[in-house]
Amino acid sequence: MSDAQQDSVGVVQAQRMRFSEPLALRSGASIADYELVYETYGKLNAQRSNAVLIAHALNASHHVAGRSAQDPDDIGWWDNMVGPGKPIDTNRFFVVGVNNLGSCFGSTGPMSINPATGLRYGPDFPVVTVEDWVDAQARLADALGIGRFAAVMGGSLGGMQALAWSHLYPQRVAHCVAIATTPKLSAQNIAFNEVARRAIITDPEFHGGRFYDHGVVPARGLHVARMIGHITYLSDDVMAERFGRMLRGRAGYAFSFDVEFEIESYLRYQAEKFASYFDANTYLLITRALDYFDPAQSHGGDLASALSVTQAGFLVISFSTDWRFSPARSREIVQALLRNGRDVTYAEVDAPHGHDAFLLDDAQYHALVRGYFERIATEVLA
Amino acid sequence: MNLPPTPPGRLRPDLALIADWIAPGARVLDLGCADGALLAHLQASKGCHGYGVEIDDAAVLGCVRRGVNVIQQDIEGGLGMFGAGLFDVVVSSMAIQATHKTEYVLREMSAVGRVGIVSFPNFGHWFHAWSILRGRMPVSREMPYQWYDTPNLHLATMRDFEDLLGKLGLRILARAFLADGQPVSLLPSLRATQAIYRFAQA
Numbered sequence: 001m002s003d004a005q006q007d008s009v010g011v012v013q014a015q016r017m018r019f020s021e022p023l024a025l026r027s028g029a030s031i032a033d034y035e036l037v038y039e040t041y042g043k044l045n046a047q048r049s050n051a052v053l054i055a056h057a058l059n060a061s062h063h064v065a066g067r068s069a070q071d072p073d074d075i076g077w078w079d080n081m082v083g084p085g086k087p088i089d090t091n092r093f094f095v096v097g098v099n100n101l102g103s104c105f106g107s108t109g110p111m112s113i114n115p116a117t118g119l120r121y122g123p124d125f126p127v128v129t130v131e132d133w134v135d136a137q138a139r140l141a142d143a144l145g146i147g148r149f150a151a152v153m154g155g156s157l158g159g160m161q162a163l164a165w166s167h168l169y170p171q172r173v174a175h176c177v178a179i180a181t182t183p184k185l186s187a188q189n190i191a192f193n194e195v196a197r198r199a200i201i202t203d204p205e206f207h208g209g210r211f212y213d214h215g216v217v218p219a220r221g222l223h224v225a226r227m228i229g230h231i232t233y234l235s236d237d238v239m240a241e242r243f244g245r246m247l248r249g250r251a252g253y254a255f256s257f258d259v260e261f262e263i264e265s266y267l268r269y270q271a272e273k274f275a276s277y278f279d280a281n282t283y284l285l286i287t288r289a290l291d292y293f294d295p296a297q298s299h300g301g302d303l304a305s306a307l308s309v310t311q312a313g314f315l316v317i318s319f320s321t322d323w324r325f326s327p328a329r330s331r332e333i334v335q336a337l338l339r340n341g342r343d344v345t346y347a348e349v350d351a352p353h354g355h356d357a358f359l360l361d362d363a364q365y366h367a368l369v370r371g372y373f374e375r376i377a378t379e380v381l382a
Numbered sequence: 383m384n385l386p387p388t389p390p391g392r393l394r395p396d397l398a399l400i401a402d403w404i405a406p407g408a409r410v411l412d413l414g415c416a417d418g419a420l421l422a423h424l425q426a427s428k429g430c431h432g433y434g435v436e437i438d439d440a441a442v443l444g445c446v447r448r449g450v451n452v453i454q455q456d457i458e459g460g461l462g463m464f465g466a467g468l469f470d471v472v473v474s475s476m477a478i479q480a481t482h483k484t485e486y487v488l489r490e491m492s493a494v495g496r497v498g499i500v501s502f503p504n505f506g507h508w509f510h511a512w513s514i515l516r517g518r519m520p521v522s523r524e525m526p527y528q529w530y531d532t533p534n535l536h537l538a539t540m541r542d543f544e545d546l547l548g549k550l551g552l553r554i555l556a557r558a559f560l561a562d563g564q565p566v567s568l569l570p571s572l573r574a575t576q577a578i579y580r581f582a583q584a
Contacts, residue, residue, distance in 0.1 A: 315446075331463060334453060334463065335463045335465075338433070338453075338463060338464055338465065338468065339465055339468070341409070341431065341468075343451050344433075344451055344453075345442075345445070345446055345451050345452050345453070346452075346453045346454055346455075347442050347446075347452075347454045348454045348455075350439070364439050364443070367443055368442070368443060368446055371443060371446040371447040372446050374447070375446070375447075375449045378449075
């Protein structure tokens with residue numbers, strides 16, 4: 001595949017859809033008059049059979065591919081995967097990216113005005129779950145005239161949404177592509193999330209989640225949250241290779257607590273970048289959605305039973321050095337699907353980058369996704 | 383296994399023979415499935431449903447491109463993921479001789495499936511004996527490796543293999559012998575290059 005064919009989807013304009021009908025949430029609360037921001041790439045065919053939904057992970061958004069119309073430097077988070085001639089080929093597929101409820105990239109969330117009070121939701125924004133997001137995405141699909149997706153795909157938290165689609169709307173998902181994900185968080189995963197949340201909540205500038213009214217941002221809390229998160233996305237090896245014990249601009253130790261090592265500098269840079277665009281309340285909400293995800297829970301802990309209603313074909317991919325959601329967690333999903341006799345392919349990609357690998361351009365990984373979507377194309381575009 | 387390529391659309395002779403032993407609609411697990419040729423054939427012509435198991439990246443990709451379900455895993459890690467009795471047939475074609483824990487793999491095969499089918503290169507072929515008499519490790523079509531780069535660890539003759547099945551309490555249901563892809567009935571233990579066994583719990 002030449003570079004010329006591996007083109008970008010180009011400049012994309014985000015769209016917005018309003019839903020007045022209240023959406024019942026798993027918490028028992030409901031939300032009315034909400035908006036979802038989304039982008040689409042490619043064309044929906046006459047049979048409406050070529051739609052692919054891309055679900056985003058913690059800090060990503062509806063902006064999956066191409067350049068944002070507002071900011072040409074803002075390139076979609078999965079631009080290496082989605083585009084003309086790319087593994088998910090927008091010459092064949094109609095791809096939808098949607099920003100989830102409670103996120104901070106335009107869809108209704110804690111920063112939005114609560115119509116009931118006229119004030120920003122802040123901490124009053126209802127706690128949403130992965131399943132709630134999927135319900136909201138299904139309404140968007142209805143509005144776009146998509147009855148059944150050729151595939152629902154995501155990595156990490158996005159993979160959880162793909163999995164939830166497969167059992168909440170089995171007749172609406174032809175294929176489920178779940179990458180670097182898990183059927184539920186481990187105690188260790190929840191522990192990391194809790195450290196991040198405590199960092200935010202205990203920041204004096206958090207103001208119980210009403211920091212907007214004080215004109216401040218709990219930046220220090222967000223910094224620590226992002227640093228701890230970032231550590232879990234990288235492998236020990238890739239950190240050793242990229243940073244090792246390299247010192248920052250000095251031959252020897254300064255015997256101080258300022259930035260000494262390159263890794264410290266890198267984490268601080270990532271932290272500051274993150275705090276400049278990400279909402280603290282959203283961070284709390286999304287980490288909680290991660291914690292709560294456990295489709296087996298309502299089936300006595302039996303994942304096979306939870307997935308027995310699925311009808312999709314599945315592609316499950318894990319990465320050898322991912323210790324956040326390790327290959328063993330993906331194998332739990334595969335085992336549950338095998339028990340049900342579902343069509344499933346599982347690949348364990350040997351990649352050094354840890355959890356982050358799902359966003360990177362690994363040859364074997366991308367060839368697998370490309371090959372799988374070529375099969376989907378022969379089915380749905382026949 | 384690194385066997386000579388078969389023309390597109392045609393199944394390798396031992397795989398064609400194995401396919402003949404598998405009933406239409408059977409649930410099939412193929413251990414060391416390479417690029418999924420057998421499963422693709424069984425899906426298309428017999429309505430079977432199955433999964434391949436492969437460790438090799440290129441083979442896994444080949445299966446995905448063919449539309450064959452494949453699970454990337456080392457078969458010597460055990461088949462616990464597949465669950466007891468989930469399959470009608472478990473196949474291992476030209477792979478068993480490259481396993482470390484051959485006995486364990488055969489046990490696992492009989493745990494997850496009702497019937498097992500194994501093909502392997504017959505080390506008892508006269509050419510191998512001749513080669514060794516001439517002071518050289520045999521290099522043949524079925525085993526095209528030098529002694530220092532072969533993946534084959536546990537080579538067996540037919541009698542050796544039958545003894546192991548007996549030891550594991552596995553009953554032979556059928557056997558077939560091929561020499562360069564053609565059936566052999568006369569003196570198969572000396573003339574066959576490949577042996578194929580179908581077996582089940584006694």
